[in-house]
Amino acid sequence: MNHLIRCVNCDAILFKTPFDQWPEYEFGPNSSPGSFRTIEKDDYQDFLRNHQGHRLEELTIIDDSFVSEKPYIEPVKVSYFKATNGSESFVIKKYRKNIANPLEYKLIYGDFHLKCLSIEVLSEEIKKQLLAECPGLSEEKAESFIRICQDIPKVVDIKNLEKVPEESSHPLEIYYQMDDVTGAHLLRRCRNAFQGKEYLDIEDFINRHRDNSVLLFKAIHKIEIAEVSKPKKEIRPLAIPVESKKILKKR
Template sequence: MNQLIRCVNCDAIFLKTPFDQYPEYDPDSTHSPESFRTIEKDDLQDFLKNHRGHRMEELKVLEDSFVSERDYIEPVKTSYFKATNGTEKFVIKKFREKIEEPLRYQLIHGDYCLKCIGIEIRSEEIAKQLQAEFKATPLPPDKLEAFLKLFHYIAKNTDVNKLERIPEESSNPLEIYYRIDDISLVYLLRNCRNIFQGQEYTAIEDFIRRHKDDGVLLLKATYRIQINEVAKKRKRLMAAQIRPERARVVAKG
């Protein structure tokens, strides 16, 4: 079972896993090319030796707090999650710069939030779908462009907090898809009357109502991770450092 361990004195983080004692294998240059040299290892014991005399505590990872700067399947990326010791909450940065490097962890005092930096429409998908459905009577290019500009304007001025998030997850954790809200939908339909008339408007209205809940007319919000770092509580750290000294004095006396 995995266990997240924090050195209270220096804020170093170690993730204890069942693989900590797995040996490493290096090619043995003194023998045949097929030979390997076994290197025994114990990552947890190495961590404890490096922090001998320091106070240790276990942190509990908070559920649904994981977020990453790149796609979930990317092996080289920076991710963040939240953890607590029961009193304080921390942000844990998980990262590596090269695929062959082990994962590293860094404790950050503070919190993080996701800040929306823009809402986009799926212009290419919309254009393709319109061209496919209006194949018999294609929309004039200027009207297609006007429709996309109108929808883009509405999306750009929409409050993301008033949108309904779709349940499906994106491969990129910083890209979230939403359904268009009712007020924006009415505004879109009303202003489409300035672009389309007669049968064209009826057809575009049917198109909008048919696709407002599927992938074609979904709104894509892009976020960035905002770290809100705070100063470490010095008193607690000093107490952790002084406690062993007091213990030695009492024992000596």
């Protein structure tokens, strides 16, 4: 089982996992195949030794607080999430400098939020889907519809939109459903640009895809961290035996 441990005295962070005791293998520059040196490791016991006499507490990771500047599958990146000891909340920075280095964690006092930089529509996906479903529609008319769609984000308030449940492959790209007011605005714009069967085809297309398909809005965000100074508190020393496996929580 995983545990996020904080040293209250110096704010060092350890993410304790079942892999903490996995050994490392060191290969020399002139080693023959199969020749290596085994280095035994125990990150948790090392942490206890380094912080002996300090007060330790376990932090709880706040659900759905993870965010990163790079895609989820990227192994070398800086990520942030929030954690709490029950009375205070912290930002935890998670990072590694290169693929060969272990993950490191840093506690930050303060908070972070995502700032929306732009909202866009999926223009290429819209055009491809529209021409496939409406073969009688000319490419010129399809381009006209896309231009109307591209104008819609200018009048959208993202706070009124609902996120789609599926996660994007990038933490800073969030998809939103079109709300009823925005849908009505789009239909009104199309009614002035299309006539007869063309409008009926466009109307059907909008109603089919506005909730969870090509007519979703994609919002691009950036991470903004509001860091504050560490509060001054008197910390009563607490001796913890190095051999102990128990995580002491702050009283």
